[in-house]
Amino acid sequence: MIKKISFKEAAIKILKEAEEPLSAKEITKIALEENMIESSGATPEATMAAQLYTDTGKFKKVGKGLFALLRQTESAKSPLIAIQNQNNLVKQKLIEKIQEMDPFQFEFLVAELLRKIGYENVDVTKRSGDKGIDIIGNLTVGGLTNVKTVIQVKRYKTGNNISGKYITQLRGSAEVDQRGLIITTSDFTKDARDESRAINKMPVALVNGQKLIDLLFQYKVGVKEDIVSVFSINSELFENELIDSPSKGIGNKSRAIWPLPGGIYSYIETLNQLMDRISDKKSSREDLINWFVDSFENVTSKKTANGYLNVPKNMGLIDFLNGNCVLTSDGQQYHTTRNLQFLFETISKNIVAFEEIYQFLIEPKSEQDILEYVVENFDVNWSTLAQVNFRLLWLINLGKIERTTDGYKAK
Incomplete structure (x- = not known):
């Protein structure tokens, strides 16, 4: 049994590993999913926020509702922290x-x-x-x-x-x-x-x-505001986030869908192996992260493995209960039937613009056509083709579309 730690200890542990400042809600979500804390209250994020706001010896508020460790604000790894440190220097100079x-x-x-x-x-x-x-x-x-x-x-x-x-x-x-x-x-x-x-x-x-x-x-009196370009990683192009994507689109669906290891035409096979593992053996998030690393030669990063684990979670097939991964009711039904049409419908319920892209492909369309269609009709602001390509690959794996010389087309 994993030993529970205090809210403050959990926040320190999570922020040590975080590359950017996090909100109280994000920290609480990670702490609960990783079974670090135990909370009988209805609003554990409020308890976490109380620790973050009051312990100024450990935590520093960075931006609106975001926190970092005090020592992190001194090292300025994050652009947000660097900007705050610069503003603090200007405030001192203004005095x-x-x-x-x-x-x-x-x-x-x-x-x-x-x-x-x-x-x-x-x-x-x-x-x-x-x-x-x-x-x-x-x-x-x-x-x-x-x-x-x-x-x-x-x-x-x-x-x-x-x-x-x-x-x-x-x-x-x-x-x-x-x-x-x-x-x-x-x-x-x-x-x-x-x-x-x-x-x-x-x-x-x-x-x-x-x-x-x-x-x-x-009110910008005695100071001037300099507008600078600050670059950040475009997560559309890389591995899934460390935690489940907090951004939701229309109907509370997830905007993000990602590949699975094993090859671009082996997503279903890998998904089935993962769900067999979850069904057969009680597993924590850490257990399943290690399973990805042990099972796939090209998976060497635990952070990447954690991202892969979020794929079926965003699809609505798995969830975490008391620190252990379980199949949802839809996940259980798919695991039992292996019905690809049911899997398609389940993914469509939980991922933005998944079914709609399939319906859009009555006639062959290019990737750029699909990107323009999604950006114009859904609450997304994608700058690359990454999320379009991930959806197309899943639809190909599900047997719903094919790639032709004229573009992608529904079968």
Whole structure:
């Protein structure tokens, strides 16, 4: 029996082997399929997400909802991580530049940010006699509410935090119908935060240095966005993914279908051998990965073998239950009957544009004709003929189509 590990331990193990950052859902899916964790709850991905978001000593958020190990963000293997590291360097450099600015220039920088955010009639006050007010502006919400705001900015070094006395000072300078906003490059003390929320007093919003930098990035003030070409592997052309393809098309069908080892006209034979193995012997994913490596001379990579195992899974013939591979009801029926028409119908239920390509081939069509037909009529954006060719080879193996001098044609 495989020893279960904690959600955190599973996440660390999976992310160590991952080439790209993964979401909590993806990590949980792998952990459950590989029988690493045990969860009686209805939403194990929520439990996993809680670990990832809270343990900042182990995990780093990279992009929207994606995570990597903290040490991976330092090595920058992934383009996403490299981009984040570059942006973090720019943020640090931006803080340094702001610290070097003339205080009055800083006020104009903040004024520009407020305009980008949506404030109107933004005006930087005179350098003297401003009564603690550096900028004034109106924030109009939906054309209905006009919030007159007095803003104080403090270009302080990190650690020199703003105290509650500045909140009191700003309130004393404001008019009865105004609201307050203090923006600093440092941070606020606890008494400042408490005072800003005091009951029956003019509300004062607080923006600390971290929030300021985030806003400058968001509204592209003081920074510019460089558009660069980042290349990634086109998985249409290579082995199946390490995990089942998360991308689904029309009707929740899988977009991906892949070959099986043994030769391009031996897919059915290989599939039958695999299903015999699953039916005869209780097997984990690791057992079946080793079976592929041991059974086929040209299969030397466990990652590739894992991809082959996802072929019948995406087709709806096998699944994993409590860490072991089992035949689905459709898989059991095909295994018993070896009926190729039933196999064709099962694949068609689970793979995008499989049956439709067969129907499209009433007249001979080229691979390019088929690619254009699928891209125009299905939710795919294929840039190569790989997925078209894989479908055509499976249809040939099923005896449904043939290749002629004029193209591919249904029999």
